[in-house]
Amino acid sequence: LTLVAAACSSESDPTTTTVTGGDPTTTLAGDPTTTTAATPAEPVVVRAAITGDEDTINPYTYISGFPGWNLLMMQYDTLMQLDADGVPQPWLADTISANGDLTEYTLTIVDNASWHDGTPLTVDDVKFSLDYFIEKATGRFSRDLRGVVAIAVSGDNGIVISLAAPNPAFDLVALADIPIIPRHIWEGIDDPGERAFDISTNVGSGPFMMTEYESDQFYRFVSNPDYFRGVPAVDELVVIVFADDAGALAAIRSGEVDVSFERVSPEQIALLDAQDPLDISQGPEFTTQMINFDASKAPFSDVVVRQAMSLAIDSQDIVDTVYLGAATVGSPGWVHPGKPAYNPAVEATFDPAAANALLEGAGYIDTDGDGIREFGGEPMSFDMITNSSDSLRLRIAELTAAMLGDVGIEITVVSVETATWEEAVWPGFDINNGRNYDIAVWGWSAPVQANTIRIADLVNSDPGIGFLNLTGFSNAEVDAISSQLLTEADPATSQQLIGDLQVLLADQVPFVLLAYPDGAYVYNSEVYADWEFIAGQGIVSKVSLLPASARP
Amino acid sequence: MRFDTPGREIRAVNGIDVNVGAGEVFALVGESGSGKSVSMLSVMGLVPTPPAVVTGSILFDGLELVGLGRSKMNAIRGGEIGMVFQDPMSSLNPVHRIGRQIAEVLHLHQKISRRDAMDQAGELLDKVGIPNAGGRLKDYPHEFSGGMRQRVMIAIALACGPRLLIADEPTTALDVTVQRQIVTLVQQLQADLGMAVIWITHDLGVVAEIADRVAVMYGGRIVETGNAADLYRTATHPYTSGLLHSIPRTDTIRTEWLPEIPGTPVQLVDDLLSCPFHSRCPMGDDSCVASLPTLEASGREGQFSACVHHASILDGGDLWPSLDREVTAAVEHGDELLVSIEGLKVHFPVERGGRARRKAVVLAVDGVDLELRRGRTLGIVGESGCGKSTLGRALVGLVEATDGRVLIKGEPLDTSSGPHRRTVQMIFQDPFSSMNPGMRVGDVVAEPMRVHNIGSADERSERVAKLLGQVGIPAEAATRHPHEFSGGQRQRIAIARALAANPEVIVCDEPVSALDVSVQAQIVNLLHETQLETGVSLIFIAHDLAVVRHISHEVAVMYLGQVVERAPRDDIYETPLHPYTKALLAAVPVPDPSSSIALAPPLEGDLPDPSDPPTGCRFHTRCPVAVIGLCDEIIPELRVVDTDRWVACHLVEASTDQSFLAGEGDIRGDLGLLAEQGG
Amino acid sequence: MRPLGLRNIFRYLAVFVVAVSLNFMLPRLMPGNPLALLAGVDVGLMTPAERAEVIEAVGLDAPLIQQFIDYWWSVLRLDLGFSFRSERQISEMIMERLPWTLLITVGSLAVSAVVGIVLGGFSAWRRGKKSDLSLLTGMISLQSLPSFWLGMLLISVFSVQLGWFPSFGAVTPASDFEGWGHIGDIAKHAILPIVTLTVLSIPGVYLTMRYAMLEVLGSDFIRTARAKGASEARVLFGHVARNAIAPVVTFLAIRFAFAFGGSVIIETVFSYPGLGRLIFEAVSGRDYPVMQATFLVFTVAVLVANLVADLLYPILDPRMRVR
Amino acid sequence: MKLLNRKRTKKRSPKVANRLGMLGGGMVLFLVVMAIGAPWFAPYDPTERVGLPFQPPSAAHLLGTNDVGQDLLSELIYGARVSLTVGIVAALVALVLGTSVGVLAGYYPKRLGRFLMQGVDVILILPFLPLLIILAAYLGRSLLNTIVVIGVLIWAGPSRIIRSQVLSLRSREYVLASRTMGAPDRWAIMRHVLPRTALLATGTFVRAVSTAILLEAALSFLGLGDPLQKSWGSILFWAQSRGAFLTPAWKWWVLPPGIMIMVASLGFALVAFAMEERINPRL
Numbered sequence A: 001l002t003l004v005a006a007a008c009s010s011e012s013d014p015t016t017t018t019v020t021g022g023d024p025t026t027t028l029a030g031d032p033t034t035t036t037a038a039t040p041a042e043p044v045v046v047r048a049a050i051t052g053d054e055d056t057i058n059p060y061t062y063i064s065g066f067p068g069w070n071l072l073m074m075q076y077d078t079l080m081q082l083d084a085d086g087v088p089q090p091w092l093a094d095t096i097s098a099n100g101d102l103t104e105y106t107l108t109i110v111d112n113a114s115w116h117d118g119t120p121l122t123v124d125d126v127k128f129s130l131d132y133f134i135e136k137a138t139g140r141f142s143r144d145l146r147g148v149v150a151i152a153v154s155g156d157n158g159i160v161i162s163l164a165a166p167n168p169a170f171d172l173v174a175l176a177d178i179p180i181i182p183r184h185i186w187e188g189i190d191d192p193g194e195r196a197f198d199i200s201t202n203v204g205s206g207p208f209m210m211t212e213y214e215s216d217q218f219y220r221f222v223s224n225p226d227y228f229r230g231v232p233a234v235d236e237l238v239v240i241v242f243a244d245d246a247g248a249l250a251a252i253r254s255g256e257v258d259v260s261f262e263r264v265s266p267e268q269i270a271l272l273d274a275q276d277p278l279d280i281s282q283g284p285e286f287t288t289q290m291i292n293f294d295a296s297k298a299p300f301s302d303v304v305v306r307q308a309m310s311l312a313i314d315s316q317d318i319v320d321t322v323y324l325g326a327a328t329v330g331s332p333g334w335v336h337p338g339k340p341a342y343n344p345a346v347e348a349t350f351d352p353a354a355a356n357a358l359l360e361g362a363g364y365i366d367t368d369g370d371g372i373r374e375f376g377g378e379p380m381s382f383d384m385i386t387n388s389s390d391s392l393r394l395r396i397a398e399l400t401a402a403m404l405g406d407v408g409i410e411i412t413v414v415s416v417e418t419a420t421w422e423e424a425v426w427p428g429f430d431i432n433n434g435r436n437y438d439i440a441v442w443g444w445s446a447p448v449q450a451n452t453i454r455i456a457d458l459v460n461s462d463p464g465i466g467f468l469n470l471t472g473f474s475n476a477e478v479d480a481i482s483s484q485l486l487t488e489a490d491p492a493t494s495q496q497l498i499g500d501l502q503v504l505l506a507d508q509v510p511f512v513l514l515a516y517p518d519g520a521y522v523y524n525s526e527v528y529a530d531w532e533f534i535a536g537q538g539i540v541s542k543v544s545l546l547p548a549s550a551r552p
Numbered sequence B: 001m002r003f004d005t006p007g008r009e010i011r012a013v014n015g016i017d018v019n020v021g022a023g024e025v026f027a028l029v030g031e032s033g034s035g036k037s038v039s040m041l042s043v044m045g046l047v048p049t050p051p052a053v054v055t056g057s058i059l060f061d062g063l064e065l066v067g068l069g070r071s072k073m074n075a076i077r078g079g080e081i082g083m084v085f086q087d088p089m090s091s092l093n094p095v096h097r098i099g100r101q102i103a104e105v106l107h108l109h110q111k112i113s114r115r116d117a118m119d120q121a122g123e124l125l126d127k128v129g130i131p132n133a134g135g136r137l138k139d140y141p142h143e144f145s146g147g148m149r150q151r152v153m154i155a156i157a158l159a160c161g162p163r164l165l166i167a168d169e170p171t172t173a174l175d176v177t178v179q180r181q182i183v184t185l186v187q188q189l190q191a192d193l194g195m196a197v198i199w200i201t202h203d204l205g206v207v208a209e210i211a212d213r214v215a216v217m218y219g220g221r222i223v224e225t226g227n228a229a230d231l232y233r234t235a236t237h238p239y240t241s242g243l244l245h246s247i248p249r250t251d252t253i254r255t256e257w258l259p260e261i262p263g264t265p266v267q268l269v270d271d272l273l274s275c276p277f278h279s280r281c282p283m284g285d286d287s288c289v290a291s292l293p294t295l296e297a298s299g300r301e302g303q304f305s306a307c308v309h310h311a312s313i314l315d316g317g318d319l320w321p322s323l324d325r326e327v328t329a330a331v332e333h334g335d336e337l338l339v340s341i342e343g344l345k346v347h348f349p350v351e352r353g354g355r356a357r358r359k360a361v362v363l364a365v366d367g368v369d370l371e372l373r374r375g376r377t378l379g380i381v382g383e384s385g386c387g388k389s390t391l392g393r394a395l396v397g398l399v400e401a402t403d404g405r406v407l408i409k410g411e412p413l414d415t416s417s418g419p420h421r422r423t424v425q426m427i428f429q430d431p432f433s434s435m436n437p438g439m440r441v442g443d444v445v446a447e448p449m450r451v452h453n454i455g456s457a458d459e460r461s462e463r464v465a466k467l468l469g470q471v472g473i474p475a476e477a478a479t480r481h482p483h484e485f486s487g488g489q490r491q492r493i494a495i496a497r498a499l500a501a502n503p504e505v506i507v508c509d510e511p512v513s514a515l516d517v518s519v520q521a522q523i524v525n526l527l528h529e530t531q532l533e534t535g536v537s538l539i540f541i542a543h544d545l546a547v548v549r550h551i552s553h554e555v556a557v558m559y560l561g562q563v564v565e566r567a568p569r570d571d572i573y574e575t576p577l578h579p580y581t582k583a584l585l586a587a588v589p590v591p592d593p594s595s596s597i598a599l600a601p602p603l604e605g606d607l608p609d610p611s612d613p614p615t616g617c618r619f620h621t622r623c624p625v626a627v628i629g630l631c632d633e634i635i636p637e638l639r640v641v642d643t644d645r646w647v648a649c650h651l652v653e654a655s656t657d658q659s660f661l662a663g664e665g666d667i668r669g670d671l672g673l674l675a676e677q678g679g
Numbered sequence C: 001m002r003p004l005g006l007r008n009i010f011r012y013l014a015v016f017v018v019a020v021s022l023n024f025m026l027p028r029l030m031p032g033n034p035l036a037l038l039a040g041v042d043v044g045l046m047t048p049a050e051r052a053e054v055i056e057a058v059g060l061d062a063p064l065i066q067q068f069i070d071y072w073w074s075v076l077r078l079d080l081g082f083s084f085r086s087e088r089q090i091s092e093m094i095m096e097r098l099p100w101t102l103l104i105t106v107g108s109l110a111v112s113a114v115v116g117i118v119l120g121g122f123s124a125w126r127r128g129k130k131s132d133l134s135l136l137t138g139m140i141s142l143q144s145l146p147s148f149w150l151g152m153l154l155i156s157v158f159s160v161q162l163g164w165f166p167s168f169g170a171v172t173p174a175s176d177f178e179g180w181g182h183i184g185d186i187a188k189h190a191i192l193p194i195v196t197l198t199v200l201s202i203p204g205v206y207l208t209m210r211y212a213m214l215e216v217l218g219s220d221f222i223r224t225a226r227a228k229g230a231s232e233a234r235v236l237f238g239h240v241a242r243n244a245i246a247p248v249v250t251f252l253a254i255r256f257a258f259a260f261g262g263s264v265i266i267e268t269v270f271s272y273p274g275l276g277r278l279i280f281e282a283v284s285g286r287d288y289p290v291m292q293a294t295f296l297v298f299t300v301a302v303l304v305a306n307l308v309a310d311l312l313y314p315i316l317d318p319r320m321r322v323r
Numbered sequence D: 001m002k003l004l005n006r007k008r009t010k011k012r013s014p015k016v017a018n019r020l021g022m023l024g025g026g027m028v029l030f031l032v033v034m035a036i037g038a039p040w041f042a043p044y045d046p047t048e049r050v051g052l053p054f055q056p057p058s059a060a061h062l063l064g065t066n067d068v069g070q071d072l073l074s075e076l077i078y079g080a081r082v083s084l085t086v087g088i089v090a091a092l093v094a095l096v097l098g099t100s101v102g103v104l105a106g107y108y109p110k111r112l113g114r115f116l117m118q119g120v121d122v123i124l125i126l127p128f129l130p131l132l133i134i135l136a137a138y139l140g141r142s143l144l145n146t147i148v149v150i151g152v153l154i155w156a157g158p159s160r161i162i163r164s165q166v167l168s169l170r171s172r173e174y175v176l177a178s179r180t181m182g183a184p185d186r187w188a189i190m191r192h193v194l195p196r197t198a199l200l201a202t203g204t205f206v207r208a209v210s211t212a213i214l215l216e217a218a219l220s221f222l223g224l225g226d227p228l229q230k231s232w233g234s235i236l237f238w239a240q241s242r243g244a245f246l247t248p249a250w251k252w253w254v255l256p257p258g259i260m261i262m263v264a265s266l267g268f269a270l271v272a273f274a275m276e277e278r279i280n281p282r283l
């Protein structure tokens, strides 16, 4: 099957199709006067759609990683900020340096940042924030800081963060992730778990301030004219809550909102692009779609079966049919081809004949002629469990089931509630609880892939390390390499290890990676067109709303 | 007039000519379905057209009513012509107050203020004899009893002083005692107001009391018309004559067998070409079939008959002789005590009201002692709601006794299935619902045998054929369905079914009251014959005292769940002792205009609430001779006053030679006198 | 039909008890783990200790019977607890949502009552005639419309194609309408959901009214009214309609209950921020407390509607009054 | 002592109701033929990807293709199978439950009947759709569960109707007569009551089919059915989840399945209407 949808054309440029205005090198940060005077025109109001409420957006009450964290960051700043390529750049910290074995990070904080209430933002606030998150756990941010053993202020605006073990990804995972919160507001709050925070405590340093919130209806952000990187290009951002994608889509088509923070589903891309004045910003993201199986039990414990399954599944077909081309074919070595760590030697192969041969050779033979192979007397019939609320996954299940059927493995698709599905694949969200499925359609959100060395999380058989190893995969060689990778301070060695590991994984097949769906976002170009597509993150970030001069 | 109903046409009325003079009371008599109602409804323009098609001419005071415009017709209805319908329970709007319903008709026809209308409504209510009329204007219909509702209907009909009152069976749904009240009321009002009255009924007794002139309908036609007195004396149509002879009466000598009119009433679907009665007529011959007889002057002045033989009918007695059936009595009736009822009580808990939910108990049967001997018939009479049916049902175990017991041949009644279930069988009132419409007649009759697993299939069908023959139904009927039979035939089938299990007692709950008058006699005779042949004992429940008289050996009179008097038949009809029995008897209209001598005034009031019976003697609230301080305080025992006679009354002494217990005529007079003291 | 007696009060109590218990049991019987909702998407990255803490915080570790008793106790105190998902006071969430659901259900009920009664009355008056039959057929057809499909079509046509009405929400988000503008805005948003619900409610009202009228038209007291010389109009309005209204009111109460429950679908289609959407989200998100509370509110609303009908009935039909 | 003034009720043949019933019967027949003959009528196997995704109607695909390139017309034709199966089987479940409860409650109106009706009242008064959704979500997605949930929730209404008829049948004199003969309750129920309720029960059954078809569609649409079953509701689920009703595709993707649902539900509703009119003519 060779199905190529219209949207495929955008694949030629895998990083971004968005025009980023201006020349990023001309203007330097810290000059707030350059853009304001020139445009006395109408205030720019952008209305954006999200699906699902995010509650009062502060570090303890926002709900989802996406877009909740992204909205949170409208109001707050991180020490570092991702640029368009997804690489952390100086932000609240204007210099960042690390020692040789990556256990100590030294930062200096900018001196022109201030809080929304006018109080200047100092290095004390930074130290306070880090301490506060470590002390008052939030999940995400305290986890980011797990390895931190000491935080020390040095001089007027310097701060030194010491880690217990080398962490080559500390900048990406922590520095570009943790919001800096105002000490004068938060130090009086002992128990942030109490729902004590409302709009009045949402004092940040970011380019926007949340001024209004109606539960399940909308958020209103107004721009912060004193923002330390420059006056935002957008004066007001209204984020509207929708029940589902369809509602959001209807609204953007009818002109009721100007941008959707939800990914546009593949079938809509060409359609929306064709409609004036709508435009699409599209680029790679690091979410994954994969087929998981319980590799701890027969027949999936047999590497031949896993290899055969991998060979039997035509990932390209899934990309073409389900994603209409708006996705990157999954690499069997886990790492996204757009990442520097990607090993080009690893490639997905679709070869049902080879799959059949493998299975025959290993004794998985259809003895009774019903088209289904047997193993140990049992037919190879399995349930493939999937999440009913994700229609694309359902389709993936349907398609892969048919492909596996072609090599004599009978699959029944069972679609269940999200919660049931999670409970089966990942009981209690703790792999120590084992697994209750045969085959499942699964996917990870972008953060799992964002940091390549964290591949160990997924494949290491030690539950302490491979705590996301949902397939129960275990291979001594993989364990060794992945453990080493976690603490390897030398970038070159690290690169080598990752490359090797990819080859190993492609052979061992701990899971079948189908695709990395692209992010595609629709916006009304008449209202605001300067959206920045950050690789792996999409357009929903404050960077998109800043003038080009203020971007990292 | 005909009805064009989908599927078929019904010729409801086929050319009738009637003249009613001002101030005259005109009665229209006939069996159910003979077209009485629709012909009078068409006078009011109240038959729905379509499906009805009315042709011909109806003149009211010279005004053509057929095809009269809507608004003109509305002015006539309620204004010039008032109408009272049969069922008082459903004829009043349940959601409007009584006062408003009366005032409405005033508003519609007179320019009158709201207030005046209400005042006038109050007066009207008073006039129709509703106590505390003014206070009851604000009540709703459901707060009135049937008799009072009928009074309200009369008030509505008479509100605008109509010149004609049409009363469509206004008393059929009421008890005899209440019927008497209503008849008297209409008579009075007619005398006061002088309007013409058309009274529709199937009850020849009522007609005799009230009518000046009578028309008899059969098959949508008038077969005979004339002055009431003449018509009753010398009927000149075989049908009229048959009716007069076949109805049982309380005032004449009882004959062993009732004369009966054979066959079943007609339902017309085709044009009439011949006399519709000829197939049932003893005089029927070829000349009846040759042409449709028209009304011709016959007999006396103003009397017309639609019979080709009218000249030869002068004395119906020959035409409809008393039957003399030879029945070989199979079993000699003995003195064996078959059923004895001892202190039987049946109480139904019911819920009344809402918030203060009062757990009321209806004392349907409240301490009854009765006995029945083999081959005898016990008649049970009383007003509606006095517990007759409940008593009957307790006998067959359909309701459970609250207290007391029923002994069958000395053994307590065993309500679980078993021999007792076969011993006592029951015949119900409604011949239409007493048979499963989906079953064939043969299966209906065989059901008791199948329930008790009697005989093989062949034996059963043999016996079914025999039973059907016994009740006068052709054996081939076994393969047909009940709906193919008329009411009378179904009642015969029901009797066959009751006999199938070889019972020793049959409880008959009003077996003839749903039947056409001309058919009643057939069933009564059949039951009598059956008893003679099989020696079965009967418990015959009825509200019609005349029918009960005809068939019973002994009669028990019930009032509010209790037996107030019990005596051999002739004693009770000739010398009733209990004031209630007397009143009941006095209220029965006699189908003979000449005998209506100085009627006693009707019994006052309605039956009290059976869940809250009066203290002392339950009858004292309505009793014309009640003695305050005695009757309302002390409960009278049912005690023996003479051989085989039991009475529950303080005022009846143990001897029968009391002055007010004399002859029948005197009773009425006495009651009248006493009423003044007691009221 | 049923005077409001002790029996009915028992009935209401029984329903309430069953609903509350069901309410408690059902979500707990469902598979799935509510933890994801407590900690957001990153639950997989939490340590077991962190998870235990969260579970304990919301009382999911107590024995079931204890949870059951606690649940009853909180229901009786009208304390509906906190949402797992948004950590907000549920009663607050419900109070926010309730008015919207009431707006569209009551709104549609009012419209369908008027239209249904008028058409039903008309049909009964013209019984058997062409106009009656075509109305009747039309109404039976309307009854067979799938509600969500109707909603989808209305959005396709009136929002997307014609752009007359907004396709989602209850108000224009973050708008600054005041006074009439605000009301107009609300009305504009409510129109399509109300139209959908109304179209679905009308047939029931119509059929009930028509049948009730026909039943009354055939009764004896109508003949009495005619015999009084009342005109056709007076018979229809003064007698027939007045008698037919009691069953219609009962039906409206039932219909209200149904429309209220039906808001689940309508509000999902129209992204309308009412209770129906709340319960649907709560069900798919396994937000136990919200699910329970919303279901409870639904039950209570239905009970109240029935109670109102019970109380109205004796007013409309004097036969039901306590003497 | 009311005289039964019975207007010998003629079986009035409700002509119009009959005609509507015929129309409904025609619709049902059409669907049944479609369901049975699906393999012959459908141009393709509805589970096979036979074209490009999201194709507008063409000669090869009269109603275009869906999001993975399956033929919509074939899906529509096969959809009759699922919808009719769910409708009929769920209604059968409801029929069996409703009739048993109705007959028992009607025949034993005292303690048992009161108890059963109390239960029915509770079910009737519970908010229907929310309960349906909760139950469906709880039981998970499969055709069987859909059938069970619908069947279990819709029997209460019919049971009430049947009970009231049994109540009246019970005091019919032929039932009393059989009791006075000493027939056990079983006899009266099986011989007199059940056969007499058959027509009414069939009527409510047909109506229940109509309701069940609508409910199945609603559940599938909400994603609470099995989305991979080719039912009309699931076609709409896909149309909704892939945004078809906001695109020109609504004309061939959204409109036809909706119309089919309506035709199915209406067909049964009309038949039920005609049957009800026959039992209790009101035209």
Ligand SMILES: Nc1ncnc2c1ncn2[C@@H]1O[C@H](COP(=O)(O)OP(=O)(O)OP(=O)(O)O)[C@@H](O)[C@H]1O
Residues within 6 Å of the ligand: B003, B005, B010, B011, B012, B030, B031, B032, B033, B034, B035, B036, B037, B038, B039, B051, B202, B267, D005, D006, D007, D008
């Ligand atoms: N609306 C109607 N449609 C069809 N047939 C009717 C209608 N009303 C009356 N009939 C038929 O017309 C005939 C005469 O009926 P009508 O009511 O006049 O009889 P009746 O003599 O008053 O009997 P009853 O004593 O039972 O009141 C009957 O056969 C009846 O079935």
Ligand SMILES: Nc1ncnc2c1ncn2[C@@H]1O[C@H](COP(=O)(O)OP(=O)(O)OP(=O)(O)O)[C@@H](O)[C@H]1O
Residues within 6 Å of the ligand: B348, B349, B350, B362, B363, B364, B382, B383, B384, B385, B386, B387, B388, B389, B390, B391, B543, B610, D001, D002
């Ligand atoms: N099953 C029951 N539940 C409650 N009350 C009942 C029941 N059956 C009869 N009653 C009441 O018991 C009283 C006696 O009824 P029953 O039917 O025995 O009277 P009846 O003399 O046969 O009257 P009718 O002549 O009207 O048939 C009435 O008040 C009636 O309302």
Ligand SMILES: [Mg+2]
Residues within 6 Å of the ligand: B036, B037, B038, B168, B169
């Ligand atoms: Mg009549």
Ligand SMILES: [Mg+2]
Residues within 6 Å of the ligand: B388, B389, B390, B509, B510
């Ligand atoms: Mg009786």
